[in-house]
Amino acid sequence: MAAGDALLLEIRDLGVSFTTDDGMVRAVDGISLVARRGCTLGIVGESGSGKSVATKAVMRLLPANARLDEGSRILLHREEGEIDIAALPARSRELRRLRGGDIGMIFQEPMASFSPVYTVGNQMIEAILEHRDHLERRLGERFDRRSAREHAIRMLERVGMSNPRLRIDQYPHELSGGMRQRAMIAVALSTHPSLLIADEPTTALDVTIQAQILDLMLELQQELGMAMLFITHDMGVIARIAEEMAVMYLGRIVERGPTREIIREPAHPYTRGLLAALPRLDTARRRLTPVPGDIPSPLQRPAGCPFHTRCPRHMPGLCDRILPQDTDLGSGRSVACHLFGEAAS
Amino acid sequence: MTAPPLVEIRNLKVYFGVRGKRMLQKARGYVRAVDDVTLTVRRGETLGLVGESGSGKTTLGRAVLRALPVTAGGIRFHLEDGPVDVLALSGRELRRFRRHMQLIFQDPYASLDPRMTVRDIIAEPLEAPGHLRSKREVDERVREIAARCRLNLEFLRRFPHAFSGGQRQRIGIARALVADPEFVVCDEAVSALDVSIQADILNLLMDLQEELGTTYLFITHDLSVVAQISDRVAVLYLGRLMELGPTAEIFARPMHPYTRALLSAIPRVEAEHRFAPVKLRGEIPDPAHPPQGCRFSTRCPFARERCREEVPAFRELARDRFAACHFAEELAD
Amino acid sequence: MVESGRERAAGPVATGAHGEEALRYYTASQWQLVWWRLRRHRAAMVGASILLLFAFLGLFADFVAPYGGTTRDREYIYGPPQIPRFWDDKGFSFRPFVYALKTERDPVTLRKIARIDTDRRRYIYFFVEGEPYRLFGLIPARTRLFGVEEGKIHLFGTDDLGRDLFSRLMYATGVSLSIGVLGVLLAAGLALVIGGIAGYFGGWIDYGIQRLTEIVRVVPVIPLYMGLAAAFPREWSNIQVYFAMTVILGLVGWPTLARRLRGHLLAQRNEDYVLAARLSGAGSAWIIRKHMLPSFTSYIIVDVVISFPYVILSETALSFIGLGLRPPTISWGILLQDAQNVRAIEQAPWLFLPALFVIVAVLAFTVLGDGLRDAADPYAVKKS
Structure with missing residues (x-):
């Protein structure tokens, strides 16, 4: 992957807190990430890791009781210049144009992103017309209602929908789960976004359908050259789709780097634990190595390293007091763990 | 040497009526959720039952436990004191028989009554059937099984809301095992848990099996979990058995094209498969309108004329290995 | 496992409690949890205090x-x-x-x-x-x-x-609230039996009962009241009229409640833990006693509190138009009868004070019902 000019999304010190009845929940605790054009960044984490919240923050789709940190920066490097999404006013026109325009989104539950009272085609055409300025810049073509419909049909065909001319006039509930997921991808990609955010898009699908959707997403990404932010709890899916990955735990990124290398040789004890706990196909009836303990409540974030309560290599007096900073391991890898930091020596 | 059979399922059929559109109209058609499944679960083994949505795996598990009405077929339990025809049991007999079989649920939240203490939840299979047992005896048994499930005995007087998903699942397991059943159906028992917790529960299930000699029917959509825990695997597709055999052999050399496709589809972190991967096109058909002939014929890349016309027999292809495919021998190489 | 919407409040997650306090929370029964949640609902607590005051005033009028x-x-x-x-x-x-x-x-x-x-x-x-x-x-x-x-x-x-209007208002408070309580209890009793039968047995019985409740629900209320009230013999004593009123209110009130109870029951029947009990060899009696009823009571209380204002308003309205209770019985509706004529509005605006009591009581019930509804299911999924 060449150079910083491919840089598309830069997240710096993103922090998100929720005010709830039971107190303050720190869902995302100062994370920094970059996504490059034509590249997929996978974010993997379990419940409470904040992976979904972080990506919702990128689209500014957080609920009303959420607050972004003062110093959070979400920089989108567009051809027309750079823009800080974190600084845009909540209901601004610009934000609306970004969502579904420069940034496409797909979710776990496709029914949630379709309105049940309009046909698939109707919703796609609306989206295309809403973002016609953006599309004109990308494709050099200005769409009207008729050409938008043709474009929508082309997209449905492209995502592997059989009989797109029939499908476009169907309602979302008339499609099967896999088809809906395809339709949602078609909607997201119909505006040729430069960044696609996919939040557990295959989690609700059967394995054979998941395989089809993952293949499709890989193909389309290469074709359109967009950057992809892929959120999942499934290491296997990450291994299949993402060149680079970041592992999140309780709102922090504990390890990041090229996917293959992290899976071959995980550095952070949490990543190691996750991989060791994963059941594998090649060894029958082997005892697994679980990560001890439970994921702590987000209301009671442990002091110091968030993982120290479950870490087999926890160093008393250090890990429970001092938050480890990112340590560069070379070749694009870094880890936030005292075992690797200067403090350890 | 194979273990003696514990549960024999013969030509089991579970059909659900599809309601007509008009009010009060009689059933218009049937979903053949489980269609002619014959399967033997051996004493002390873990039989993995895998399938995608619409495969009927959950229905099969519940039918065996008599949680659903069975349309046709037979279910026989081979207990120490002779075989029992489970479908012939009714009322009080059935309720008394239930201590031989139990279910572990997928959702650790919905399956525990939030208004009961952990002690009462675990004790339910002992107390509910109305066997005459002293409270002391029940308490003792509950403590014993809780300890085996690595539950802190302090937890017994707490309510479920005090616990995380993993701990709740332990409570569910303790409840299932408290009456010492021979046969336990685990219905996606670890699917709702995070990976780091899931491993713990799988280990617990394996340990308990070793200690208590329980037989598991382990239902899941997750093949890697099946690989981990089961001795044999049965693969279901649209209500029919596609393949059955020892886990290691099936995973190394699947005989049915569907099993091959399923295995190829799993996203994995480890090395690639030893067999040529099979990619599937198309969607899973609607179980209310399954394809003629072989149920898998609409998606099978190797399907021929015969597959669309004739239902393939479920036959033994090698020692202890069964598959329902006309061309299994040809395709295996 | 999956974050969106599935994260539930479990144990310490919900309180962030430590040590002693945490243990108290872990071993708290349903009613304690309900009470703790209700206590935090300030409006509901105000409503409850007002109602307690009213009940005291009515009881010791x-x-x-x-x-x-x-x-x-x-x-x-x-x-x-x-x-x-x-x-x-x-x-x-x-x-x-x-x-x-x-x-x-x-x-x-x-x-x-x-x-x-x-x-x-x-x-x-x-x-x-x-x-x-x-x-x-x-x-x-x-x-x-x-x-x-x-x-x-x-x-x-x-x-x-x-x-003396103050004295009369005290007596009226007692009468109106007690008629409300009896009416609601009667409605709840009917609803429990009818809705319970429908929800527990399902099938044809359920279907028949559903249609019946629909029929009762669509009968226009005012003409029905009028018809029933007109049927009271003139020579009935006040006590008789009083109980007849509660019966009417109960008869009109049950379908809504029955419908909700049936809904709860049907949902409950499909709960995993009910299946677990069945698979443990439990019979119907055990399931109803151990699982259905306990979860049910909280819903019943909420439904009853929420349906209170309707009953009180019905009584007030009926008595106001002269179809319900009759003087010398005193109820809110009867007091408001006195405020009917124009002279009253002009010369004695204080005769409207009973209306204020009605409004405050109805509001208090509504607010308390809201709070109870939020608190009644302490195990509900928490969306974060």
């Missing part, structure tokens, strides 16, 4: 009211409310007082008019001997909460016959 419900003060007809004071131009007094009255004739109409005599103070004493009464209709007593030594005190003024 004879004690709180200075005079009997039909006692007339001929000296003070259409008299405005007398507001207790602590001081006037003659100085300050620790004991609150009202002014005495003197009667004059209107020079034009020659009608008697009560005039306030600011020269004479009437001090208010507490726990005074007053007209005799029977507490709860049983215990003979004379002690009243407050009174004045000479003459009379009318905190809320008097009506066209010189009856």
Whole structure:
């Protein structure tokens, strides 16, 4: 992957807190990430890791009781210049144009992103017309209602929908789960976004359908050259789709780097634990190595390293007091763990 | 040497009526959720039952436990004191028989009554059937099984809301095992848990099996979990058995094209498969309108004329290995 | 496993509690959890306090009211409310007082008019001997909460016959609330039986009962009330009319409740833990006793509290249009009857005070019902 000019999304010190009845929940605790054009960044984490919240923050789709940190920066490097999404006013026109325009989104539950009272085609055409300025810049073509419909049909065909001319006039509930997921991808990609955010898009699908959707997403990404932010709890899916990955735990990124290398040789004890706990196909009836303990409540974030309560290599007096900073391991890898930091020596 | 059979399922059929559109109209058609499944679960083994949505795996598990009405077929339990025809049991007999079989649920939240203490939840299979047992005896048994499930005995007087998903699942397991059943159906028992917790529960299930000699029917959509825990695997597709055999052999050399496709589809972190991967096109058909002939014929890349016309027999292809495919021998190489 | 919407409040997650406090939370039963959550609902607590006060006033109406419900003060007809004071131009007094009255004739109409005599103070004493009464209709007593030594005190003024509105309002509160309670209990009882049968057995029985409740629900309420009320024989005693009213309110109120109960039951029947009980060899009796009823009671309470205002409003409305209770029984509706004519609005706006009581009571019930609904299912999925 060449150079910083491919840089598309830069997240710096993103922090998100929720005010709830039971107190303050720190869902995302100062994370920094970059996504490059034509590249997929996978974010993997379990419940409470904040992976979904972080990506919702990128689209500014957080609920009303959420607050972004003062110093959070979400920089989108567009051809027309750079823009800080974190600084845009909540209901601004610009934000609306970004969502579904420069940034496409797909979710776990496709029914949630379709309105049940309009046909698939109707919703796609609306989206295309809403973002016609953006599309004109990308494709050099200005769409009207008729050409938008043709474009929508082309997209449905492209995502592997059989009989797109029939499908476009169907309602979302008339499609099967896999088809809906395809339709949602078609909607997201119909505006040729430069960044696609996919939040557990295959989690609700059967394995054979998941395989089809993952293949499709890989193909389309290469074709359109967009950057992809892929959120999942499934290491296997990450291994299949993402060149680079970041592992999140309780709102922090504990390890990041090229996917293959992290899976071959995980550095952070949490990543190691996750991989060791994963059941594998090649060894029958082997005892697994679980990560001890439970994921702590987000209301009671442990002091110091968030993982120290479950870490087999926890160093008393250090890990429970001092938050480890990112340590560069070379070749694009870094880890936030005292075992690797200067403090350890 | 194979273990003696514990549960024999013969030509089991579970059909659900599809309601007509008009009010009060009689059933218009049937979903053949489980269609002619014959399967033997051996004493002390873990039989993995895998399938995608619409495969009927959950229905099969519940039918065996008599949680659903069975349309046709037979279910026989081979207990120490002779075989029992489970479908012939009714009322009080059935309720008394239930201590031989139990279910572990997928959702650790919905399956525990939030208004009961952990002690009462675990004790339910002992107390509910109305066997005459002293409270002391029940308490003792509950403590014993809780300890085996690595539950802190302090937890017994707490309510479920005090616990995380993993701990709740332990409570569910303790409840299932408290009456010492021979046969336990685990219905996606670890699917709702995070990976780091899931491993713990799988280990617990394996340990308990070793200690208590329980037989598991382990239902899941997750093949890697099946690989981990089961001795044999049965693969279901649209209500029919596609393949059955020892886990290691099936995973190394699947005989049915569907099993091959399923295995190829799993996203994995480890090395690639030893067999040529099979990619599937198309969607899973609607179980209310399954394809003629072989149920898998609409998606099978190797399907021929015969597959669309004739239902393939479920036959033994090698020692202890069964598959329902006309061309299994040809395709295996 | 999957974050979106599936994260649930479990254990310490919900409170962030430590040590002792955490243990208390872990071992808390359903009712404790409900109470803790309700306590945090400030509006509901205010509503509950108001209702408690009303219940007290209604229950001890004879004690709180200075005079009997039909006692007339001929000296003070259409008299405005007398507001207790602590001081006037003659100085300050620790004991609150009202002014005495003197009667004059209107020079034009020659009608008697009560005039306030600011020269004479009437001090208010507490726990005074007053007209005799029977507490709860049983215990003979004379002690009243407050009174004045000479003459009379009318905190809320008097009506066209010189009856003390404050006293009458106390009695009315008791009657209206009790009629509400009985009506709602009757409706809840019917709903429990009918909805319970429908929800538990399902199938044909359910279908039949559903259609029946629909029929009852679509009957227009006012004509039905009118028909039923008109059927009361004139010679019925007040007690008979009173109970007939509760029966009518109950009969009209049950379908809504029954429908909701049936819904809860159907949802409950499909809960995993009910299946678990069945697979453990439990019979119907065990499942109903151990699982259905406990989860149910909280819903029943909520439904009952929420349906209260409707019953009270129905009673008030019926009595207001003269179809419900009849004088000399006193209820909110009957008091408002007095405020029907134009002269009342013009000359004696305080006759509308009962309406204020109705509004406050209905609001209090609604707010409390809201709070209870939020608190009633402490195990509900929490969306974060």
